[in-house]
Amino acid sequence: MFLKNRNIWLLAPAVLLIGICFLFPVSWLLQRSVSEPVWGLQNYITIFSKTIYLGVLWNTVAIAGVTTLLCALIGFPVAYSMAHSSPWIRKVLIFSVLIPFWTSILVRSFAWLVILQRGGILNDFLAGIGLIAEPLDLVYNRFGVLLGMVQVLLPFMVFPLFSVITRIDGSYFSAATNLGATPIRAFFRVYLPLCLPGLATGAMLVFIISLGYFITPALLGGRGDIMIAQLIFERIDEFGDWPLASALAIVLLVGTGLLFVLVNALIKIRGRGI
Amino acid sequence: MFQSERFWGGLRGVINVLLVIYMLAPLVVTLVISFSSALYLTFPPPGFSLQWYEKMFSNPTWTRALWTSLKILVPAAFIATICGTAAALALNRMTSRWALVIRGVLMAPLIIPVIITAAAIFGVFRIWGLYGTLHGLIIAHVILTLPFVLSTVSANLAVFDRRLEDAAMNCGATPWMTFRRVTLPLISPSVMSGMLFAMVISFDELIVSLFLSTPRVRPVTVQMWSNIKGDTDPTIAAIATVLFMFSLLALLMDGIARRRSGQAPGL
Incomplete structure (x- = not known):
């Protein structure tokens, strides 16, 4: 109450900071993407016509898509187990899913390198027990990127799913099986649809966040796994190619922005109970 | 077979164990290797030693980097906390629908991919002469951490009972006194936790720092x-452990602050 008339001043520092040091720079990026070398959409046309850029765009969508799928496949049993375990085990599971969340991505990627590289722990172990003769290529390829990304992004899938699953009444499933459905059929026709809201929210979160990923693919991937964020960095860092890098950044911004709006719209529709 | 309770119980057990290994193995390996007595990366290590920590703290490259990180995170978290808390208070009391728009704009650095923020800030800061300076890095980290403070404090204000302020004012307190003696103490756990969040994020931040730093000003x-x-040398495991311990410490402090104030620990 007491702040009513003067509260606007409290906003000033944050708004000025974000305005000058965030909104302005982003619009500066947008301007550079359409004004150089001459005004027009040539940078965007380059991105969507040259094979190498299209390849990176495809990589980005493919890696984000497979990461989302894997997170769903792993996240579902994990969330289910979390919901149906004793409080103590549930705590351990929540802790395990959250701890990586609190460790820097850099630390986690380093750890994966130590474990997965050719002279790394896992290869040594497998060779030690005589399972493999030659070290396996577990990192600097797509496998390494996916392994690292799924680990980082799993919480975003597990928690929405967990909150939905804890609210599902187990008797629906029993009713279906009692009425003659096989457990598999009951699962796909009754249980899974009930989990769908959580699954959808989790999937969208994981997909959107993966699109902009940089550190994990850069450290754990090979030349064939370059994603858009890495391309933006290289274009600026190695070539000083601002027009193209800006256009790539705007493509990423618009892509994630559209998905974000879509998700919000979906949540609103669901909120109305349709 | 699929009907049996034991089969499902066993399967759940297997899933739980695999999950815990997948999520924690990298961290455990890093912690263990950082105390290795071997001269190269090997697991399990032959013995215990603090040599990598010694190497880290005696190597000026690392000590300078750690020092630089601290010189960035303290002011950045401080500024982000003040600006973010002020904005949260103002937005909480605003009734116009602009409040929603402003909140969205202030939260944007958290929502849009960091690489975009990094490229944009780098481009503009180079023109403004802030590239490669401590000031530039501090400002950039304020931009990245402010949304965390804003959302943490806002969540607290949403459940804050405004009648307490009215009561204080009715009893003759000035607006400033009301804020200082009633509002601030009640929201202080969330302000504290926002600041700890900001510190951890600043300390762990890589992407924006990568663009803005030069060999002279280079965070850890x-x-x-x-x-x-270049290569995976156990010194990095020691640094990684320091980074992790910092997050853990912040998490513990947050837990303590919340417990003291009687709030449930959050994520």
């Missing part, structure tokens, strides 16, 4: 990045 994550790309 950027130093780690350039070393990891």
Whole structure:
């Protein structure tokens, strides 16, 4: 109450900071993407016509898509187990899913390198027990990127799913099986649809966040796994190619922005109970 | 077979164990290796030693980088906390629908991919002469951490009972006194936790720092990045452990602050 008339001043520092040091720079990026070398959409046309850029765009969508799928496949049993375990085990599971969340991505990627590289722990172990003769290529390829990304992004899938699953009444499933459905059929026709809201929210979160990923693919991937964020960095860092890098950044911004709006719209529709 | 309770119980057990290994193995390996007595990366290590920590703290490259990180995170978290808390208070009391728009704009750095923020800030800061300076890095980290403070404090204000302020004012307190003696103490756990969040994020931040730093002003994550790309030497495991301990410490402090104030621990 007491702040009513003067509260606007409290906003000033944050708004000025974000305005000058965030909104302005982003619009500066947008301007550079359409004004150089001459005004027009040539940078965007380059991105969507040259094979190498299209390849990176495809990589980005493919890696984000497979990461989302894997997170769903792993996240579902994990969330289910979390919901149906004793409080103590549930705590351990929540802790395990959250701890990586609190460790820097850099630390986690380093750890994966130590474990997965050719002279790394896992290869040594497998060779030690005589399972493999030659070290396996577990990192600097797509496998390494996916392994690292799924680990980082799993919480975003597990928690929405967990909150939905804890609210599902187990008797629906029993009713279906009692009425003659096989457990598999009951699962796909009754249980899974009930989990769908959580699954959808989790999937969208994981997909959107993966699109902009940089550190994990850069450290754990090979030349064939370059994603858009890495391309933006290289274009600026190695070539000083601002027009193209800006256009790539705007493509990423618009892509994630559209998905974000879509998700919000979906949540609103669901909120109305349709 | 699929009907049996034991089968499902066993399967759940297997899933739980695999999950815990997948999520925690990297961290455990890093912690263990950082105390290795071997001269190269090997697991399990032959013995215990603090040699990598000694190497880290006696190598000026790492101590300078750690010092630089601290010189960034303290002011950045401080500024972000003040600006973010002020904005949260103002937005909480605003009734116009502009409040929603402003909140969205202030939260944007958290929502849009960091690489975009990094490229944009780098481009503009180079023109403004802030590239490669401590000031530039501090401002950039304020932009990245402010949304965390804003959302943490806002969540607290949403359940804050405004009648307490009215009561204080009715009893003759000035607006400032009301704020100082009633509002601030009640929201202080969330302000504290926002600041701890901001510190951890600033300390762990790599992408924006990668763009803005030069060999002269180089925070610890950027130093780690350039070393990891070279080779995986156990000193990095020691640094990684320091980074992790910092997050853990912040998490513990947050838990203590919340417990003291009687709030449930959050994520």
